[in-house]
Amino acid sequence: MSPSGFLQAVLLVVALGVTVPSLGRYLASVYGAGHTTSLRGDRVFLPVERRLYRWFGVDPAREQRWSGYALSLLAFSTVCFLAVYVLQRMQGVLPFNPTDRGGVSPQGAFNTAVSFVTNTNWQWYSGEQTMSHLTQMVGLTVQNFVSAAAGMAVAIAVIRGIVRAGGSTLGNFWVDLTRTITRVLLPLAAMLALALVSQGVIQNLDGSTAVRPLDGVATGQAEQLIPGGPVASQVAIKQLGSNGGGFFNANSAHPFENPTGLANFLSLWAILALPLALVVAYGVMVGSRREARVLLAVMAAIWLSLSAVTMLSEQHGNAALAELGVDQGMSADQVGGNLEGKEVRAGPATCGLWAGATTGTSNGSVNCMHDSFTALGGLAPMVHMMLGEVSPGGVGVGLMGMLVYALLAVFIAGLMVGRTPEFLGKKVQAAEMKLIVLYIVAMPAALLGFAAAAVLLPSVQAGLQTQDAHGLSEVLYNYASAANNNGSAFAYVNTGTDWYTTTQGIAMLVGRFFLIIPALAIGGSLVRKQRTPVTAGTFPTDTPLFGGLIVGVVVIVAGLTFFPALALGPIVEHHAR
C-alpha cells in the first residue's frame, strides 16, 4: 500500500475520532428525554416539529409499545413504496423531466421502490438513462432521508428497551422519525452538499449541456452531452444515510459525484459518521461509555482489517495483466495497481478504503467497480456484507445488528458458565433468544436461497460474465448486497431482468423487515423486565474480553453459514491463477 494510502486511512480514523463523540452526544440529546427538557435548537426546530405532528394527527407525548412502533413503521414504508412506485410509472407524463425519460416497467419500478424504501438503493438501472429529475428529487432523494431516519428511529427504540426497566413503551415512531430528519439529517446534508459543490459536484436544474470537444473532427464525436441535475443534494444524503444510490450509473466513480480527493474523503467521513455516532449515543443513553467503546472497538477492528485486505490486494495488481507488458508498480509517476474499473484520482488504496466503508455500513455507493476487483479484493467486501453489516453497519440498523450479536454473545457466555445470561441488567431468556435466532437466520436464508435458485437457472447462468468461480461470485455478491440492504453490485450482470428485479426485491424486504421487526420485539420484551442487580457472578459486557467474544460470534456465525459458498466463489477464483 502506498504511504499516502495508509496515511489517508489514518486521517480518516482521526477525523472520525474527533467528530463522532460530539455528534453522538448530540444524537443522544435529540432522542433523549425528548420534548420534556429544552434542547439547543428547540427554538428553531420545535415550532416546525409541532406543526408537523399536528398535520400528521399524532400526539407527540403518547408513546407506543413495540408493536405500535412496528405498525407505524410498516404503514409508513407501505405508503412510501406506493408513492415511489407510482411516481416511476408515471414520470413520463409528469413535469420536470428535461431529459425526457419515459415511465419505468412494473417489475423495475417494484424493485426500485422496494430498494429505496428499505434503505438499500440497489440500482438495476442506469440513473442518468432511466430516472427523470422529478423522480430523483421528490422520489428517491426523499426516501434517502426517510428510510435512513426510520432505521435510526428503530435503533433508538431498541436501546430504550434496554435502558428502561419495568416499562412497556419504546417511544413514538413519528417523533423519532421527524426529529431525526429535522435535527440531524437535513442540517448535515445541506452542509455536506455545499462542500461537495465546492469540489465540483454539480447542482443545477438543467438537462444536458452540449459541448464541442476539442478533437471532435478527428474522433468523429462532434458533440458531448454534459449531464446536469440536482446531484450534490442527493449525493450528500446518499452518503450520510447509508443509502448509496447514485444519481449516475457509475455512482461515486462518476466525476460529477466524486470529483476530487477531498470530496472522496468527505464522502467517506459521511458514510461512517452517523453509524458510529449512534454507538456513542447508545453509550450515553445506557449511561456507560465503556459499553459503547467495546462495540466501537469491535466495529473498527472488523472494518479496518477487511478494508486493508482490499487496499493491499488491489495495490498488488492483477496477475493476469503482469505478463502483458503492463506496468502496475507504484512510483512517484503513477499510483499503479489494478486500475481496471478505477479512476486515476481514486486509485487502489483510495478505492479499497471506500469498499470497506461502503460494505461495512449498508451504504453501497462505490467509487470504483467492484466486479473488476482482484479475487481477494472482492472477497473482503462480500464477507463484510455477509457479517450482517455490523462494522459499523447502516445508520441505526448496524447498531441494532451489533446489539443482537452482543445479546447472542452474552447468551453463549452464559451457557459456558451455567448462569442465566444478562445484558446490562436485563435477563436474556427464551423469548429473546427465539427472536434473535429469527433475526440471525433471515438474511442468510434470503441470500443463499435465492443465490442457490439463481445458479440453477440457465437464463441466469447465461447472464453471468463467465460460467466459473467469478460467475458464482457475482451471484453471491449481488444477493449479499440485496439481503443486507447494501446496494453495491458486481455490476457486469444485467439485473434488470424480471428474475432479478423480483427476487432481489423480495430479498431486500426480508433483509429489512425480518430484521427490524424481531429487533423491535426484542426491545419490547426487554423493556418489561426489571433490572437485576450486578453481583460478582455477573458477566461484564464492557471489557475487551467481551469485545473479543462478539468478534468471535460474528465471525463464527457468518463463517459457518457462508464459508462453503465463498470457497467455491472468490477463493477458487483466487487460486485459479
Added chain:
Amino acid sequence: MNGFVRQLRPAAVALAAFTLVCGVAYPLAVTVLAQLVFADEANGSLRSVDGRPVGSELIGQQFESPRYFHPRPSSAGDGYDAGASAGSNLGPNNPALAQAVAERVASYRTINGLSDDVPVPVDAVTSSGSGLDPHISLANARLQAPRVAAARGMEVDDVLVLVEQAVDGRHMFVLGDPGVNVLVLNLLLDEAD
C-alpha cells in the same frame, strides 16, 4: 390490522410533508446557494474556447489526433459518452480483459513509437470506473509527450512543463491520488501553439 390502517393517515401526511421539505425545499435551497457561491462548479466546471464550451474539466473526452494527449480507454457508450457512464466490469481473470489489454498495449506502443520492451502504465490500457476519467497518470503523460511535441513542432521539455501544470495533486498531500488532467493539458497546448 386495525392499528395498521389507523397509521396510514399519519404515514401519508408525513410522506407528503417530508416530500416538500426533503424533496423540494432542500434541493432547491442547496441549488440556490450553490449557484450563488460556486456557480462554475455547480454548473459542471465547463471550459470554453472563443466563447464556445468545449467540455468539462471534470469529464474526460476522446482525443485521437497525435497533437493531443490521449485519455484512458473508456467503456462509457462508444467511448466518453457523458450520458452513459460505465466501467467494463470485466473480472480480473476474464480472457476478454486480457485480450483487450494486450491489444491496447500494442497500439499504445505503436502510436507513441515505443519499443516492445517498454512497460506501459496500467492506466493507459485499462478502462476507468466511470468511463469518464478526466485524468491520466504522470507516467502515461511522459511517454506521450515526445509524440505530441513532434506533432506540434515543440520541444519535448516545453511540453513536459505544461504537463506539470496540468497535474491535479493530492489534497492535503494524502487525499485521493494524483493525475494529469487531459483536457486542461490539451487546452494549455493549444494556447501555447
